[in-house]
Amino acid sequence: xxxxxxxxxxxxxxxxxxxxxxxxxxxxxxxxxxxxxxxxxxxxxxxxxxxxxxxxxxxxxxxxxxxxxxxxxxxxxxxxxxxxxxxxxxxxxxxxxxxxxxxxxxxxxxxxxxxxxxxxxxxxxxxxxxxxxxxxxxxxxxxxxxxxxxxxxxxxxxxxxxxxxxxxxxxxxxxxxxxxxxxxxxxxxxxxxxxxxx
Numbered sequence: 084x085x086x087x088x089x090x091x092x093x094x095x096x097x098x099x100x101x102x103x104x105x106x107x108x109x110x111x112x113x114x115x116x117x118x119x120x121x122x123x124x125x126x127x128x129x130x131x132x133x134x135x136x137x138x139x140x141x142x143x144x145x146x147x148x149x150x151x152x153x154x155x156x157x158x159x160x161x162x163x164x165x166x167x168x169x170x171x172x173x174x175x176x177x178x179x180x181x182x183x184x185x186x187x188x189x190x191x192x193x194x195x196x197x198x199x200x201x202x203x204x205x206x207x208x209x210x211x212x213x214x215x216x217x218x219x220x221x222x223x224x225x226x227x228x229x230x231x232x233x234x235x236x237x238x239x240x241x242x243x244x245x246x247x248x249x250x251x252x253x254x255x256x257x258x259x260x261x262x263x264x265x266x267x268x269x270x271x272x273x274x275x276x277x278x279x280x281x
Contacts, residue, residue: 093126111134139203205239246258263276
C-alpha cells in the first residue's frame with residue numbers, strides 16, 4: 084500500500100487546503116475543512132478519506148520533496164552520500180516549525196502516522212531510502228552484506244530515533260547523530276557530517 088493517490092479537483096483542493104493549514108501550524112479539523120470547501124463531511128471523506136489518511140497524504144507530500152532535496156544537496160558518494168541525505172532530511176524535519184507543532188500537539192498520533200505500519204508514510208520513506216541505497220550499490224560505491232531493503236528500514240528507524248528523540252526519550256533531537264549512526268551502519272567509521280547542526 085502506498086500513500087493514497089487522489090484524483091479530481093475536489094480532492095486536490097482539499098489536500099491543498101489541508102497542506103496550507105498544516106504549514107500554518109493549525110490542527111487539521113475535518114469539519115472546518117469541509118466548511119471551507121463548501122461541502123459536507125461525507126463528500127470530504129469520499130475525496131480524501133478519514134482524518135488520519137489525509138494527514139498521511141499531507142505529511143508525505145511535504146516529506147517527499149524534502150528528502151529528494153536532501154539527496155540532491157550532497158556531492159559525496161557511497162555511505163557518506165546516504166548519511167548526508169539522512170542528516171539533511173532529519174535536520175529539515177527538526178527545523179520545521181509546523182512539524183514540531185504537530186509533534187507537540189498530537190504526539191501519539193504523529194508517531195503512529197510517521198513511524199508505524201498504521202500509515203503509509205514510513206513505508207514510503209523506506210522505499211525512497213531503498214532506492215538511494217540501491218543506487219549506491221549499483222554504482223559500486225557501497226558493499227554491504229545486508230539487502231538494500233533491510234538497510235533502508237534500519238536507516239529510516241535510525242533517523243526516526245533521533246528526529247523524535249524529545250517525544251520518545253526526552254532527549255534533544257540531533258540530525259548529526261543520525262547521520263553518523265547511518266554512516267557507521269554502512270561501514271564508514273570516519274564520516275564527518277557537513278552542514279548539519281549537532
